[in-house]
Amino acid sequence: MDKREQLVEQAFRLFYRQGVYAVGINKVLDESGIAKKTLYNHFASKEALVAATVSYRDSLFRQWLFGRMDAVAAGKPALMEAFMALDDWFNGRVAVMPEFHGCYFINVSAEFSDLKHPIHQQCAEHKQAILEKIREQVVLAGGDESVANHVALLKEGAIVQAYVGGDLQSALKARRLLDQLL
């Protein structure tokens, strides 16, 4: 019954599926059955709501991905598992993240294109956090600094190829390269 939470989740669903600009505040309201006054009671503006959806997704995504990685042995197995997780995501096998529509952070960055915009910054921080986790595991796997960057590169590449190019096998392809790499 937490209205704020309901709003964020519904807004995220719509923004992720159709884009931020394409979805009006009224649609979010209609779909969630919440009054406009309530929304503006919790958020100063649509932009504040967007920021909240980014935080929400960041938390959800990290919890999911890191959870998968931590469920196996640290180091190379964790990294390999991360790409298995991506493959599950692309192909709709992740319950908490059904319907793959690309990376929310990339999509949102495209709409808030100014690098200095707080929302773009939030997206950059998300990527940074993921990179940090990768780096940690790469070190445990005996790789050096630059390898961590390469792994991150593969992750972004796989997401883009799956979404823009429609190649749902891209995570597995990236994983094969990762296997050689480590």
Place this chain on the structure above:
Amino acid sequence: MDKREQLVEQAFRLFYRQGVYAVGINKVLDESGIAKKTLYNHFASKEALVAATVSYRDSLFRQWLFGRMDAVAAGKPALMEAFMALDDWFNGRVAVMPEFHGCYFINVSAEFSDLKHPIHQQCAEHKQAILEKIREQVVLAGGDESVANHVALLKEGAIVQAYVGGDLQSALKARRLLDQLL
């Protein structure tokens, strides 16, 4: 004095910098100093204009990238040169493509998120064309099918890391990995 061309170029500039939804038709008209009637004389709708900007960028991008690749020896050198070209692009050293704001095709795909949408399809076709060129060079370099996919993965990853993460060295990092790969 070709009004259509002027419209497409100006529209591209604005859409690329600020996003398609964020830029109204009137802004395109104001900036280009062209009358609304003229626009609708050439294009049936805003969407048709967007489609034209995608074609325009596709042609420009391919001409530029393939030009750079063809200027050196075929095979591995061409692929290495492609990533040098990306580095130049990210860092604003390409005259025909000043101001790096990520990949137009990724950005537009995010706004026209339905995979079946003709504009999304156009973006997918662009990626496909690039992949084809990469494949051709990979074969000449003695690599197999899967390597071409890996190279494309690196390219997309580099663009995303440069744009969303703000890492302007990402092309060079990808290039280092490519060097090992071939």
Place this chain on the structure above:
DNA sequence: CTTAAAGTAGACAGAGTGGTCTACCTCTGT
């Protein structure tokens, strides 16, 4: 039971949207 906070429904304002249309102007080829 009372009171105060939080929610609801929805009218409304002001700006902006894509797109149409009229009326006029300026080239260019014959």
Place this chain on the structure above:
DNA sequence: ACAGAGGTAGACCACTCTGTCTACTTTAAG
């Protein structure tokens, strides 16, 4: 010289957008 294509300026239409506000209702705590 003149017809016709293609340009310009901008009013206008119907609609949508974010955000505000009023008036009423529900909920929960002391």
